[in-house]
Amino acid sequence: MTYSTTKIAVVTGGSRGLGLAITTALTRRGWHVVLDARDTDRLNDAVAALPQGSVTAVPGDVADPAHRRALAEAADRVSGARLLINNASMLGPSPQPPLASYPLEVLEQVYRVNTFAPLALVQLMLGQLTRNDGRVLNISSDAAVEPYEGWGGYGSSKAALDQLTAILGAEHAGLRVFGLDPGDMNTDLHQQAFPGEDISDRADPESVVPAVLKLIDGDLASGRYRAADLLAEVPA
DSSP, rough: OGGGGGGEESSSSSSSSSHHHHHHHHHTTTOOOEEEOOOOHHHHHHTTTTTTEEEEESSTTTTSSSHHHHHHHHHHHHHHOEEEOOOOOOOOSSSOOGGGGGHHHHHHHHHHHIIIHHHHHHHHHHHHHHHHOOOOEEEEEEGGOOOTTTHHHHHHHHHHHHHHHHHHHHHHSSSEEEEOOOOOOOSSSHHHHHHTOOOSSOEEEEEEHHHHHHHHHHHOOOOEEHHHHHHHOOOO
């Protein structure tokens, strides 16, 4: 593959769910994706199913500063990222506890993954994203804006991410910085939130991809968007 003319994306948490659905769509459109996940075996399985040479796999945890540097460097060695998708997320305990009894050491880890890691990656990759007229897409949640009982840890971490997203968009007019609420999906993370329940009625992650592509390809201003609203505007 000739990387000099290839668009480069970094997608975190890309071995399953929405991250894998987005990665699959990007590789089909000619992007080269720098992909990470904590589970090395699942990451390798995901890469094996993608077009050969379309992915650089970097296993690791986004909460680890050394791993974040490896992701940024992997993109910069090619031609620099045009797109950063902060998709990796941590739910926290399952079943989720009320805030009054939420273990604070676990809450700190949830924030490290869901809030601090996305900002840290933007800081590391700002130069290459700016150079390439790039875009940042932070995956949020309706739990960031709705007071669901039991969702205080995850929801507040995503609410903080939403605010970081908004401020980054205001501070960097040369970038498009988006937050996306994908809605309920049939994913491993959502299953963790509802242990023992059947969540097969939730949307497949692939159904959200057209909304993601609208943010990647379109002229929408920086800001927070709901996939349901974007999908309603996508021609059938």
